[in-house]
Amino acid sequence: MSDTRQQILEILGGHMSAILARSVLSLSISWSKVDPNRLRPGDDNRLLAELEKGCRLYVRDDTLRQTCMEQMQTLLTINGHTLPPPEEPPRLTRVPVLGESDIVDARGIGRLVCNKLGFSGAMQIKVATAISELARNIVQYADKGEITITTLNGNRRGIEVVARDEGPGIADISLVMSDRYNSRTGMGIGLKGTRNLMDEFDLKSTPGKGTEIRVRKYMD
Ligand SMILES: Nc1ncnc2c1ncn2[C@@H]1O[C@H](COP(=O)(O)OP(=O)(O)O)[C@@H](O)[C@H]1O
Ligand SMILES: [Mg+2]
Structure with a gap:
C-alpha cells in the first residue's frame, strides 16, 4: 500500500527543507487528528487545512504554495479513494442445524457476535444459552x-436469533409456556427460560408444518 505520509513529505520537501517538511506534516497530523495512511471520508479536508497553515509560513510565494497544495490535494483524493472501506462485521450468519456439533457452533457464533457488539460477559452467556436451547429443540x-x-x-443495537424448522410443530404452545410445564432436557432452561433470558421472544408454530422462534437481546 502507498505510504501517503512519505508522499506528502516529498511534496513539501520540494518547497522547504526536509526538517521543516517533517515538522509541518507532524504538526498538521496532530492538529487535524488525521492519519494520512488511514484516511476516511472527510479526513482529507481537515488535514489539508492544517497543511495549508504550515505552508503559509514556509512557502511565501502564492503560486508555488498553490501548486504545493494542489499536489497534496490530488494525492489525498487518490489515496483516500483507493483505500479499502473499513471492515464491517457480517450482519447475518446462517447455521444449518442437523446435529450436536451444530448446536455447539451456533452457540459459539452467537457468543462471538455478542462479543463483537460489546455485550458484557454475562449477556454473552445468556444469548449463547438461549441459542443452544433453541438449537437443541x-x-x-x-x-x-x-x-x-x-x-x-x-x-437499538443488539442481536436477533431466529430458529426455524419444518418439524412436527408445537401442539399446545400455551401449555409449554405455562408455569405447569417444566423443561427436563437441554440445560433445563427450555422455551420459558429462553424467553426470560432475552428481551423479546416470539413463537410461531403450526402442527405438521414447523416452528419459528425469534428472539432478541439489546445492548441497553
Ligand atoms: N422446534 C420444536 N419442534 C417441535 N416441538 C418442539 C420444538 N421445540 C419445543 N417443542 C416442544 O415443546 C416442549 C417444550 O420445550 P422446552 O421448553 O425446550 O422443554 P423440553 O425440551 O425440556 O421439553 C418440548 O417438550 C417439545 O414437545
Ligand atoms: Mg428444550
Whole structure:
C-alpha cells in the first residue's frame, strides 16, 4: 500500500527543507487528528487545512504554495479513494442445524457476535444459552432446521436469533409456556427460560408444518 505520509513529505520537501517538511506534516497530523495512511471520508479536508497553515509560513510565494497544495490535494483524493472501506462485521450468519456439533457452533457464533457488539460477559452467556436451547429443540423434536444470527444496527443495537424448522410443530404452545410445564432436557432452561433470558421472544408454530422462534437481546 502507498505510504501517503512519505508522499506528502516529498511534496513539501520540494518547497522547504526536509526538517521543516517533517515538522509541518507532524504538526498538521496532530492538529487535524488525521492519519494520512488511514484516511476516511472527510479526513482529507481537515488535514489539508492544517497543511495549508504550515505552508503559509514556509512557502511565501502564492503560486508555488498553490501548486504545493494542489499536489497534496490530488494525492489525498487518490489515496483516500483507493483505500479499502473499513471492515464491517457480517450482519447475518446462517447455521444449518442437523446435529450436536451444530448446536455447539451456533452457540459459539452467537457468543462471538455478542462479543463483537460489546455485550458484557454475562449477556454473552445468556444469548449463547438461549441459542443452544433453541438449537437443541430443533435437533430433538424437528430433526433438522437452521439458526440465523443477525446484528441489529438500528436505533437499538443488539442481536436477533431466529430458529426455524419444518418439524412436527408445537401442539399446545400455551401449555409449554405455562408455569405447569417444566423443561427436563437441554440445560433445563427450555422455551420459558429462553424467553426470560432475552428481551423479546416470539413463537410461531403450526402442527405438521414447523416452528419459528425469534428472539432478541439489546445492548441497553
Ligand atoms: N422446534 C420444536 N419442534 C417441535 N416441538 C418442539 C420444538 N421445540 C419445543 N417443542 C416442544 O415443546 C416442549 C417444550 O420445550 P422446552 O421448553 O425446550 O422443554 P423440553 O425440551 O425440556 O421439553 C418440548 O417438550 C417439545 O414437545
Ligand atoms: Mg428444550
